[in-house]
Amino acid sequence: MGFLAHIREALTNLFSAKMRSLLAILGILVGTGSVVALISSSQLATDHALAQFKKLGTNLLAVMLNPQGGNGGSSQSHVLNLNDMATIQQQIPTIEKIVPYTTLYQSIFFQDIQFNGQILGANEDLADIVKITIQKGGRFVSFLDQTAFFCVIGHDIGQQIRDKGLDPINQQILIGKQLFTVIGVADEWEPNLFLFANINEGIIIPISLSFLLNPQLQIQNILIQLQPNAPLTPTQTQMQTLIGQLAPDTQVRFHDPQQIINVVQKQRSTFTWLLSAIGGISLLVGGIGVMNIMLVSVIERRREIGIRMAVGARRKDILEMFLIESVVLTLAGGLLGVMLGTVTTLVLALSSGWEYHFYMVPAFLGFIVSAAVGVFSGLYPSYRASRLDPIATLQSE
Amino acid sequence: MPSLIELQDVTRTYVMAKETYTALKGINLKIEQGELVAIIGSSGSGKSTTMNILGLLDHPTTGKYFLEGTDASSLPPDQIADLRNEKIGFIFQQFFLLPKLTALQNVMLPLAYRRNHPPGDRRDQNRAKIMLSKVGMTKYITHKPYELSGGQQQRVAIARALVGHPSIVLADEPTGALDTKTSHDVLELLINLNQEEGATIVIITHDPEVAQRAKRIIRIHDGLIA
Numbered sequence: 001m002g003f004l005a006h007i008r009e010a011l012t013n014l015f016s017a018k019m020r021s022l023l024a025i026l027g028i029l030v031g032t033g034s035v036v037a038l039i040s041s042s043q044l045a046t047d048h049a050l051a052q053f054k055k056l057g058t059n060l061l062a063v064m065l066n067p068q069g070g071n072g073g074s075s076q077s078h079v080l081n082l083n084d085m086a087t088i089q090q091q092i093p094t095i096e097k098i099v100p101y102t103t104l105y106q107s108i109f110f111q112d113i114q115f116n117g118q119i120l121g122a123n124e125d126l127a128d129i130v131k132i133t134i135q136k137g138g139r140f141v142s143f144l145d146q147t148a149f150f151c152v153i154g155h156d157i158g159q160q161i162r163d164k165g166l167d168p169i170n171q172q173i174l175i176g177k178q179l180f181t182v183i184g185v186a187d188e189w190e191p192n193l194f195l196f197a198n199i200n201e202g203i204i205i206p207i208s209l210s211f212l213l214n215p216q217l218q219i220q221n222i223l224i225q226l227q228p229n230a231p232l233t234p235t236q237t238q239m240q241t242l243i244g245q246l247a248p249d250t251q252v253r254f255h256d257p258q259q260i261i262n263v264v265q266k267q268r269s270t271f272t273w274l275l276s277a278i279g280g281i282s283l284l285v286g287g288i289g290v291m292n293i294m295l296v297s298v299i300e301r302r303r304e305i306g307i308r309m310a311v312g313a314r315r316k317d318i319l320e321m322f323l324i325e326s327v328v329l330t331l332a333g334g335l336l337g338v339m340l341g342t343v344t345t346l347v348l349a350l351s352s353g354w355e356y357h358f359y360m361v362p363a364f365l366g367f368i369v370s371a372a373v374g375v376f377s378g379l380y381p382s383y384r385a386s387r388l389d390p391i392a393t394l395q396s397e
Numbered sequence: 398m399p400s401l402i403e404l405q406d407v408t409r410t411y412v413m414a415k416e417t418y419t420a421l422k423g424i425n426l427k428i429e430q431g432e433l434v435a436i437i438g439s440s441g442s443g444k445s446t447t448m449n450i451l452g453l454l455d456h457p458t459t460g461k462y463f464l465e466g467t468d469a470s471s472l473p474p475d476q477i478a479d480l481r482n483e484k485i486g487f488i489f490q491q492f493f494l495l496p497k498l499t500a501l502q503n504v505m506l507p508l509a510y511r512r513n514h515p516p517g518d519r520r521d522q523n524r525a526k527i528m529l530s531k532v533g534m535t536k537y538i539t540h541k542p543y544e545l546s547g548g549q550q551q552r553v554a555i556a557r558a559l560v561g562h563p564s565i566v567l568a569d570e571p572t573g574a575l576d577t578k579t580s581h582d583v584l585e586l587l588i589n590l591n592q593e594e595g596a597t598i599v600i601i602t603h604d605p606e607v608a609q610r611a612k613r614i615i616r617i618h619d620g621l622i623a
């Protein structure tokens with residue numbers, strides 16, 4: 001019997017028991033749907049994160065310094081200062097910009113409001129590299145503000161000052177024991193993987209003043225922008241060597257974009273596997289449901305099997321007939337599941353503000369897996385059907 | 398020239414939960430091309446077992462079954478299925494049409510399972526239509542079985558039995574579920590097909606009146622030919 005004829009018959013049979021077919025494929029539908037939705041949306045989420053990250057440029061390098069690292073450290077050993085930064089930039093030509101920043105915590109007051117944010121010591125290059133923009137009427141702290149008690153406040157702090165009906169610009173903010181004048185308010189800032197600080201709730205002051213607020217403060221973070229197309233690894237090696245000469249006890253760690261992308265992707269692949277396992281379990285349960293329905297169908301259609309055998313169907317023909325029916329059933333579930341999963345992903349993307357893409361791989365995977373479940377759960381019932389004794393089936397009521 | 402059908406010392410013993418039951422105790426039988434044979438016997442006599450063995454639905458415990466000279470008693474299941482498809486046409490008391498298929502599709506069913514048969518829906522359809530016209534069912538080819546009377550269903554079943562040009566048609570109580578008038582018509586149709594088309598027909602029945610119409614009567618009693 002031809003393959004198409006088999007499929008036509010399978011469809012006829014499945015349609016004549018619509019309710020049962022629908023219930024049978026429910027498990028497959030949910031299983032496929034969740035696999036497709038989960039894999040697609042985790043992919044969308046990752047892509048979203050990576051896209052954000054790539055906006056900053058892939059020629060960035062984050063350097064973390066640990067001055068007490070090395071050989072146990074000693075208080076006499078030299079720690080890197082702002083002059084060393086200039087030296088590093090001079091000696092390594094592939095570095096376009098070297099942007100050290102410091103972080104510290106001090107009490108922050110504006111009139112009677114206390115803020116719990118972080119204080120960052122930096123200059124305008126930081127704003128440039130991590131894309132901090134300033135609202136109209138203000139400016140970022142500059143290299144030239146080394147001795148001026150100016151500060152830039154984060155978006156959320158600016159909002160709180162405005163809530164009191166005041167223009168934040170030129171207000172005085174008390175940081176520790178020093179008063180700083182607000183010269184700019186940052187726009188809302190999207191966190192990224194390079195800068196370990198929350199700018200929205202923080203205050204940025206000139207880096208030289210940060211050492212004034214806390215004399216023990218050391219530079220622990222440097223952001224480096226490389227020349228376009230500059231090789232990453234040689235620059236890292238050169239820096240390692242140079243810092244080793246300038247401050248031998250300082251431990252250096254690098255964070256480059258590829259490394260961060262790899263971490264994100266690795267997390268995603270773990271996540272994907274986990275989700276696939278969950279989907280797999282629901283497909284297994286769905287498959288058992290289909291097997292059950294197929295077994296019932298075989299028992300109900302004993303006479304039909306006997307008639308087909310009497311007119312000359314081989315065992316293989318009977319096997320194929322039920323197997324195809326089972327696969328058509330689960331493929332229908334898979335198709336509905338892929339649709340459901342796609343719609344779910346779309347809704348999820350819209351509500352999370354991710355850019356939506358249709359991914360072929362999870363959809364294709366959904367079809368393949370649902371067909372495989374059809375074969376898996378149809379095999380035993382079909383085998384049983386093909387082994388029935390025609391006489392017994394023709395005599396059965 | 399071998400006989401169309403030859404049973405040699407065929408016995409059939411069933412083992413059911415430690416008890417054995419011998420349905421056939423040594424049947425010897427020859428049926429020639431073009432015959433119209435009635436096999437009669439009371440219920441439990443072994444006539445249904447004989448029919449099952451002749452139809453290759455069952456196999457002898459001992460003895461041999463030659464179908465057109467080939468020993469069919471020792472063939473593997475696939476070849477048995479193919480022989481059933483090519484050489485044997487069944488007519489059952491309960492018609493046994495597939496309820497979801499139309500009369501035409503039911504008649505085409507044996508052709509769908511034919512090996513070395515080039516697929517050709519149109520040609521198979523024509524063959525089935527010709528067969529349906531021979532049994533007087535041309536007007537009903539798109540009807541489903543439940544839309545047909547018992548006599549009409551049996552006519553469709555007869556068309557299905559004959560569509561593949563089998564060597565032998567086995568009819569198991571073909572009129573058993575029909576009223577007298579319809580029984581008569583169906584029997585006439587079978588006799589006609591035997592005479593006009595030369596179909597070899599074996600009718601298994603317990604009805605002496607039906608048997609009277611056959612050219613030859615074989616009585617089975619207690620597992621033996623009487």
